[in-house]
Amino acid sequence: MKSLTLFLCCLAVAIGVSGQEKKRKQSTYNKAKQNKEDNKFLDKQWWLGFKAGVNLSGVTVDKTYSVISPTNYEASTIGKQYDNFKLIGSQATIEVSFYFKRFLLSFQPTYQYSRFSYENNFEWNAQNAEGGQTNHVELKYEQEQKLDYAIFPLLVKYDIYGNRLRPYVQAGIYSAMLINATKSLTASGIDNAAGGENQFRSESVEVGADDLFAKYHWGLMGGVGVNYNLGNHVRLNLDVMYKYGMSNISSTEHRYGSDRLAGVGDAMDDLTMDNISISLGCLFPLRFLQSTLQTLDK
Amino acid sequence: MIKKTYPILLVLLVLFAALSCSEESNPEFDKQTFTTIFDNNKFDASYFPIDMRQTPDGGYIILGGRKLTDEAESDFTGIYLMKADHFGNFVKDMEVASTSVNPVADFAEFQTKYYFLCMDPISQQAQVASVDANLESVNISPVQGGLTYPAAASFVDNNFIAVGYNNADKQTVIAIVGPDGSELSSKGYTIGVGEDVEKPILQHYLRTGTQYPFDAGKAPNGLYYFNGFYNYTFSLVFTDMTSDDPIGVVEGQRENGGFSAVLPLTGNKFALSRFNFGDNFLLPNNTLPTSGITQTTDLGGYSLPELVSNARVRILRATVDTKNVLIYGSDTKSKQIGLLYYDESTGEFIGSRYLGFSNPFEIASLTQTADGGLAVCGTTYLAGRFPRICILKISKEELAADASK
Numbered sequence: 151m152k153s154l155t156l157f158l159c160c161l162a163v164a165i166g167v168s169g170q171e172k173k174r175k176q177s178t179y180n181k182a183k184q185n186k187e188d189n190k191f192l193d194k195q196w197w198l199g200f201k202a203g204v205n206l207s208g209v210t211v212d213k214t215y216s217v218i219s220p221t222n223y224e225a226s227t228i229g230k231q232y233d234n235f236k237l238i239g240s241q242a243t244i245e246v247s248f249y250f251k252r253f254l255l256s257f258q259p260t261y262q263y264s265r266f267s268y269e270n271n272f273e274w275n276a277q278n279a280e281g282g283q284t285n286h287v288e289l290k291y292e293q294e295q296k297l298d299y300a301i302f303p304l305l306v307k308y309d310i311y312g313n314r315l316r317p318y319v320q321a322g323i324y325s326a327m328l329i330n331a332t333k334s335l336t337a338s339g340i341d342n343a344a345g346g347e348n349q350f351r352s353e354s355v356e357v358g359a360d361d362l363f364a365k366y367h368w369g370l371m372g373g374v375g376v377n378y379n380l381g382n383h384v385r386l387n388l389d390v391m392y393k394y395g396m397s398n399i400s401s402t403e404h405r406y407g408s409d410r411l412a413g414v415g416d417a418m419d420d421l422t423m424d425n426i427s428i429s430l431g432c433l434f435p436l437r438f439l440q441s442t443l444q445t446l447d448k
Numbered sequence: 449m450i451k452k453t454y455p456i457l458l459v460l461l462v463l464f465a466a467l468s469c470s471e472e473s474n475p476e477f478d479k480q481t482f483t484t485i486f487d488n489n490k491f492d493a494s495y496f497p498i499d500m501r502q503t504p505d506g507g508y509i510i511l512g513g514r515k516l517t518d519e520a521e522s523d524f525t526g527i528y529l530m531k532a533d534h535f536g537n538f539v540k541d542m543e544v545a546s547t548s549v550n551p552v553a554d555f556a557e558f559q560t561k562y563y564f565l566c567m568d569p570i571s572q573q574a575q576v577a578s579v580d581a582n583l584e585s586v587n588i589s590p591v592q593g594g595l596t597y598p599a600a601a602s603f604v605d606n607n608f609i610a611v612g613y614n615n616a617d618k619q620t621v622i623a624i625v626g627p628d629g630s631e632l633s634s635k636g637y638t639i640g641v642g643e644d645v646e647k648p649i650l651q652h653y654l655r656t657g658t659q660y661p662f663d664a665g666k667a668p669n670g671l672y673y674f675n676g677f678y679n680y681t682f683s684l685v686f687t688d689m690t691s692d693d694p695i696g697v698v699e700g701q702r703e704n705g706g707f708s709a710v711l712p713l714t715g716n717k718f719a720l721s722r723f724n725f726g727d728n729f730l731l732p733n734n735t736l737p738t739s740g741i742t743q744t745t746d747l748g749g750y751s752l753p754e755l756v757s758n759a760r761v762r763i764l765r766a767t768v769d770t771k772n773v774l775i776y777g778s779d780t781k782s783k784q785i786g787l788l789y790y791d792e793s794t795g796e797f798i799g800s801r802y803l804g805f806s807n808p809f810e811i812a813s814l815t816q817t818a819d820g821g822l823a824v825c826g827t828t829y830l831a832g833r834f835p836r837i838c839i840l841k842i843s844k845e846e847l848a849a850d851a852s853k
Binding site (some may be wrong): 151169212213219220221222223273274275276284285286287289339343365366367396398399401402405411412413414415418420 | 470471472473474477478481482483484485486487488489490491492530533536537538685755786798802803804805808809828830833834
């Protein structure tokens, strides 16, 4: 089903591009000879850009998995509690865009470092004959996921208006390839079995987790941004993007592949990951109208 | 110009198609490989597995022991039964009343039910218990005969071959017991004279001392055997169940040495492991004399310093990629379950795998599953202290990869 969705998205992009070709012909017919040189430039331009910034990630659980299977209490009491959009990641992007009549077809390969975390809480209690609590142990596992992805977005952008300041909207699809994944695990808790409240916290343990995550996933993306012409053919770019994950980022085959993590009761849920990013960068035209390297942006 | 972009678009679409091999949920994967720890949030709950069987629905039924928390109940171990589904998820459990205690392996499947031996805590008389695959009810009936203190059993030719202890006559007893509780045959052999000889045996039953690898079964040559105390020594004793004296004895080192696992293969060939003053030795391809008196210390074997002192060892005869493989499972000093694979025909070491980390893991039983994989049942200690039953399921593909390293 999701493969079909992907195909339809690609088809929509292709149709959009095709449609713009027709619009361009009509426009050229209606505005014959007006600012001909300007239009020539604006009708077809390649842009190359670089941008980088920060991002926040959050996940949506499709199906919960756990190594711990309770025999006398509800599984929901030890379920994972996700901290979404709290840990800052980063990204760097190369942008290659083809512009015609305010529309751009843009390919933006990105290196993205994403983080998200969750925690599990466990409790064991003993009660005396009167129902009072006599012994008590609490254990909390905090798990942070650090994921490096190569992301390949294909976007259609539309310049809303303007010359020097050019806001735009954008939408598209992306495919992500996992480069590296690690998980860090920290255990902490309270133990009063020794006669007093003994609070403990272990050192974080870093575990390689490439096998626990899907090699590829994909999603839809959309955003807004603004280009500002610096006056010397270079555009300063501020870009805000939201990526909406469409496929599972966890490995279904190797969910229990890490003995170290399974040993403490951890198994990855089936997850889709969303990501919001803010980037700042520059765009350079690859073709110039005049030998003085001046663009037509005012 | 736009036409010039078509090839680029095409390249991008191909790139997307190539990279968009998205991960789909697959219940088959969830059945083939999983790790499950069955937790109870009672501080003083203590469960440990003894044996496990896969049920026809693909799930698992576990025979376990439990600490009897009420001191008035018994000093022996209580009986705990649990059912998990084919994903390893908890389905149901049952704490059998303390009028029956001391459950022992094998947990045998026979005519849609699962049977095991246990005992009456007052009279120490052996009992046969049966339970259905869904843990609807447990039926317990006393063994008709003199078998007391059952220590281990194997299910051969639709009967239990059990080893027990007769503390009145100070004898280790081997008996053939039917699933209905009838005692078809039995024979006792002296453990020796004196309280010191009996002490480790009673400590074994009360779980206050060393847990000895008692076992009983039938060798391919038709002789019965038990692994237990005989003549002051933990020994492997071969008998025809009629002679007053054993046919053959492989002696250990009093209570400090002997076989830790015995698996008959063909003829006089056995897969074995032995312990000797804390050291462990694996003998995956050994021809054992079943007559006369010999010593375990003469047998040599692969020494494994990584195993805990006098380690518990389980041996499973499995088929991996059409090859007959012996899987040795044991407890390592790093608190993992170590699996060691040997070619059954040659005894050659062919691979290994270590399960568990972070919390301690200990082995209880090995089962080859219907899908060709391996299910390891054991004990782990949540938060480093609460003993809980766990199942670690390895897929057929992983097993094949492990056994071909």
